Amino acid sequence: MGNKKLITIAMSLFLASSALAGCSGGNNSKNSGAPASDAPASSEEAVSTEPVTFTYYNFQSRGKDVMASETTIGKKLQEQTGVDFKLEYLVGEADTKAGVMIASGDYPDLIAPEDQIDKLMDAEAFIPLDELIEEHGPNIKRVYGPYFDKFRHTDGKMYILPYSANQGYIGDPNISQGAFWMQRSVLKEFGYPQLKTLDEYFDLIRQYKAKYPQVDGKDTIGFAVFAPADTFYNVQNAAMHLAGFPNDGGVTIDLETHEAKVVAGTDNIQKPWIKKLSEINAEGLFDAESFVMNKDQFMAKVTSGRLLGYFAYNWQIGEATNNLKAADIDEKRYAPLPIVYSADIKDQYVDPPAFVNNRGVGISVDAKDPVRLIKYIDNLLQEENQILVQWGEKDVTYSVDENGRYFLNEEQQKNRDDTNFKLSYGFQYFEYGWPRYGSNSLLTDGNSYGVGNQPEVAAAGFTEGDKTLLEAFGATTFSDYFSDPDDRPWYPAWSINLGQGTPEQIFSQKSDDLQKKYLPKMILESPSSFDALWNEYMGEFNKLDKATYEATMTQKVQDRIAGKW
Numbered sequence: 001m002g003n004k005k006l007i008t009i010a011m012s013l014f015l016a017s018s019a020l021a022g023c024s025g026g027n028n029s030k031n032s033g034a035p036a037s038d039a040p041a042s043s044e045e046a047v048s049t050e051p052v053t054f055t056y057y058n059f060q061s062r063g064k065d066v067m068a069s070e071t072t073i074g075k076k077l078q079e080q081t082g083v084d085f086k087l088e089y090l091v092g093e094a095d096t097k098a099g100v101m102i103a104s105g106d107y108p109d110l111i112a113p114e115d116q117i118d119k120l121m122d123a124e125a126f127i128p129l130d131e132l133i134e135e136h137g138p139n140i141k142r143v144y145g146p147y148f149d150k151f152r153h154t155d156g157k158m159y160i161l162p163y164s165a166n167q168g169y170i171g172d173p174n175i176s177q178g179a180f181w182m183q184r185s186v187l188k189e190f191g192y193p194q195l196k197t198l199d200e201y202f203d204l205i206r207q208y209k210a211k212y213p214q215v216d217g218k219d220t221i222g223f224a225v226f227a228p229a230d231t232f233y234n235v236q237n238a239a240m241h242l243a244g245f246p247n248d249g250g251v252t253i254d255l256e257t258h259e260a261k262v263v264a265g266t267d268n269i270q271k272p273w274i275k276k277l278s279e280i281n282a283e284g285l286f287d288a289e290s291f292v293m294n295k296d297q298f299m300a301k302v303t304s305g306r307l308l309g310y311f312a313y314n315w316q317i318g319e320a321t322n323n324l325k326a327a328d329i330d331e332k333r334y335a336p337l338p339i340v341y342s343a344d345i346k347d348q349y350v351d352p353p354a355f356v357n358n359r360g361v362g363i364s365v366d367a368k369d370p371v372r373l374i375k376y377i378d379n380l381l382q383e384e385n386q387i388l389v390q391w392g393e394k395d396v397t398y399s400v401d402e403n404g405r406y407f408l409n410e411e412q413q414k415n416r417d418d419t420n421f422k423l424s425y426g427f428q429y430f431e432y433g434w435p436r437y438g439s440n441s442l443l444t445d446g447n448s449y450g451v452g453n454q455p456e457v458a459a460a461g462f463t464e465g466d467k468t469l470l471e472a473f474g475a476t477t478f479s480d481y482f483s484d485p486d487d488r489p490w491y492p493a494w495s496i497n498l499g500q501g502t503p504e505q506i507f508s509q510k511s512d513d514l515q516k517k518y519l520p521k522m523i524l525e526s527p528s529s530f531d532a533l534w535n536e537y538m539g540e541f542n543k544l545d546k547a548t549y550e551a552t553m554t555q556k557v558q559d560r561i562a563g564k565w
Contacts, residue, residue, distance in 0.1 A: 049082035052372060056085045059094050059114035061295075063087075063428050071426030073389055080385075083376045085110070087429055094230070101125070107364035109373060112433050113160075117358055118500045121159065126362035128157040132374040139381035140374075143167065143437065150565035151357040161377065161435040162360040167449070168442030169353065173458040173477035176439075178234075178241060178313045179336035179349055184465060186308050187335060192472035194481070198242060198273075201339050202280055205308045209285065215306045222285030225277075226298045226312040232516055235290075238311045239263055239273040244345040246352065246485065249494025250508065251553055255486060258561060260493065260553035264511050265541045271534065272341065277523040278530050291520045305332045322417040330465035338482045352485035353440075356495045357565060361435060377435050383444060386437050389430040390451055397425065398451075406447045407456040416451065490560035493553065507549040514540055 056068075068074030068085040078084050088108070090097060098116040101107055102123040113120045120126065133140050140161065147165050152158055180201055186208045187193070195201050205222045213220055227235040237247050240263050245252045251260040252269070263269050280286045287307070289297070299320035301307045314321075314336070324333045338347035361377075363370050379385060391398045391406060397415065398406050408416060415421040422428040441449035448454040458477060462470070475481045498504040518537040522530055559565070 048372065048375075049080075051082050051084070052369065053084045053086060054110065054368065054373060055088065055108035056110040056112070057088045057108040058112040058433050059090050059097065059116050060112070060433065061090050062433060063089060063423055065089060066423075066429070068426070068429065071424060071429060073392070073426030073430045076388065077376075077380065077385065077430075081376050081379055083372065105366075107366040109364060109367040110361055111364055112163075112359075112361045114359060117160065118497060118505070120362075121153070122500045125364055126159040127365055127367065127370060128159055129161065129363065129374065130157055132363075132370055133158070136371060136374050137378045139378045140435070143381050143435070147355060147357075150355055151360070160358075160360040160362045162355070162357055163432065163434070164436050164438040164441075165355070166353065166438030166441050169440050170442050170448050170450075170453050171479065172350075172440065172450075172453050173455065173479055174314075174452060175336035175349065175478050175482065176314045176318075176452070177349065177351055178237060178247060178311070179482075180238075180309065180311055180339040181334040181336055182309045183305075183307065183331075184333055184335050184469060185331040187469065188331060192469060194473055195337055195339065196343050198276060198339055198341055201309065201337065202276070202285065205285060206280075206283070208308060215304070218304075218306055221287050221301060221307045222283075222309065223280060224287035224298070224301065224307060224310045225290045226293075226295075226310065226316060227290050228292060228294060229516065231312075231316065232291075232512070234312055234316075235277075235519060236263065236270075236515060239266075239270045241347070241349055242273055242339065242341045242345075243269045244340055244348055246348040246350075246488070246491065247494065248488075248492055249496075250511065251493055251550070253488070253490070253493060253557055255488075258490075258554065258557050260550050260557055262511070262546055262550055264515055265538055265546075274519055274522050274534075275527075275530060278525075278527050281523055282527050286523065288524055302334070303332075305329075310334075319419045322419070325463065326414060326417040330463050333465065335469055336478055336482075347483045348485060350479060350482050350485045352488045352491050354491045356492065358495045358497050361433075381435060386449065387443065389427070389434070389436065390449055392425065392427070401456075404445055404447075405456055406451075406454055407460060408451070413457075413461055490557045493557060496553065496556045496560075498552070503545055504549045504552045507544050507546065510544055511541070514544075 053067075065086070065088045068087055069078045074085070074087075094114065094116055098113070098119050102119065102125070107125050111120065111125065144161065144165050147162070148158065151160065151162055180198075182195075182201070182204070186204055189208055189211070190204060193200075193204065195204065202223070209220050209222050225235045225238065227233075236250065240247070240252055243252065250263055252263060253260050277286055281288065287301070293301075295317070298312075299317050302310070302317060302320040303324055321333055324330075336349075338349050340347050363373050367373055380389070394400055397412055399409050399412065400406055415425075419428070437449045439450040440453060443449055448457075451457055470476060470478070470480075473481045498508060514537065518533060518540075522533045522537070525533065
């Protein structure tokens with residue numbers, strides 16, 4: 001089983017940076033599309049290359065703080081522009097960091113605010129970008145022009161450049177978003193059954209754990225959810241996926257009426273999921289540390305060989321599974337499964353095409369030189385630099401065949417799976433967190449913008465274990481055995497801005513607080529207490545103004561369908 005390798009990999013994750021493997025803003029539909037037809041623009045004015053250093057702060061924990069020029073990509077961009085960045089990432093609580101920034105009035109030059117966007121907008125932390133883009137942003141206009149009206153503020157101005165805007169479209173051969181994941185040794189043990197329902201999923205884990213109660217002298221862990229306070233949405237979102245909905249945040253939206261309904265407190269969506277976790281916890285199948293372990297601890301369990309199944313989004317913990325792949329421990333890697341409550345439900349784990357308008361990068365009111373910053377971003381959006389931040393350098397980090405198709409040779413693929421390489425080269429810092437093409441975009445020559453979406457890369461990256469599993473499932477890629485996404489022109493609803501201090505925002509916050517208080521109790525205490533706790537939870541929940549929230553979300557969804565973002 002390669003147990004020494006497993007221990008080594010698990011220990012290395014405690015030392016590795018807590019960098020995210022991907023992002024949630026990409027689109028993962030399998031629908032095809034045409035490549036972007038517009039040629040990359042270039043500014044006619046001379047761009048100064050006078051050396052200058054700016055500060056950049058990202059409210060995600062993507063990696064250690066570093067000078068951009070210490071990475072290969074950052075150094076090349078510095079050579080083009082003269083601009084270097086002190087890159088800083090979140091440590092601790094996002095709310096606390098945003099509060100300190102606002103209270104002090106001291107802001108970095110560039111800020112990627114993540115879920116602190118409303119607070120920072122209300123504090124007037126950003127400058128409008130309209131005139132800067134008009135005068136200095138030909139590539140910004142090329143990439144984002146069709147989307148401008150989707151991310152204007154209520155005053156009609158643009159303050160944040162979203163992380164991505166699709167240029168053409170290609171589907172994802174893998175599952176980079178959410179799924180119920182199962183260790184492949186479990187599937188192999190029972191002949192690769194194609195599981196569909198939650199009961200089937202847990203029954204297989206139950207059987208395997210009974211047969212193999214320990215790994216390396218430690219108890220086998222049946223199932224976990226990666227749900228500490230900052231990713232508690234994992235335990236919340238799983239319920240909507242089980243009911244056949246994609247990740248629209250805290251609501252489900254009817255495909256015909258477009259009505260938004262809150263997931264929390266529902267007898268048919270949230271309750272059966274939480275009750276099931278209570279039942280498996282009583283059996284000893286649930287990891288009670290799900291709500292308290294940090295990312296490194298969770299990934300150490302993923303790579304230990306002890307954890308049989310979990311729910312999480314692949315971009316959250318991809319580096320752990322990449323390490324298992326790099327170490328050639330295939331049977332301990334995980335397969336994504338489209339698990340739902342009952343066999344008659346159509347799964348919707350694969351995202352439909354989306355545009356996320358409330359995540360991105362803004363220039364702060366304290367920025368030393370906004371013109372220089374917007375020129376840097378514009379230069380970044382030249383297609384040659386978009387290739388650099390995703391693919392790197394030809395014949396170094398990727399190769400090109402005689403037909404002009406991009407691929408990775410064995411060494412290049414190995415580097416792609418190496419977190420330390422991604423950090424030192426700069427992929428970890430620049431492939432996400434900056435204005436860019438959407439993950440499912442096509443380059444003008446027809447190659448995929450996202451490396452993982454390139455068919456040649458996906459096929460070459462499949463191990464013998466991958467091929468065996470896919471053959472057993474009658475599929476050629478992992479997304480093949482998931483359902484195609486239904487059309488949702490508003491998607492994702494979680495990107496709808498509600499505004500700080502509004503009744504809707506207050507409802508959302510109080511609802512989250514109640515769920516964080518009660519759901520772990522219902523799961524971890526005796527099943528005999530479940531009904532009483534659920535009733536207590538609902539008693540508190542019913543005091544909230546759910547009706548106003550649902551009415552507002554319904555209206556905003558319908559506005560988006562009508563083209564009013």
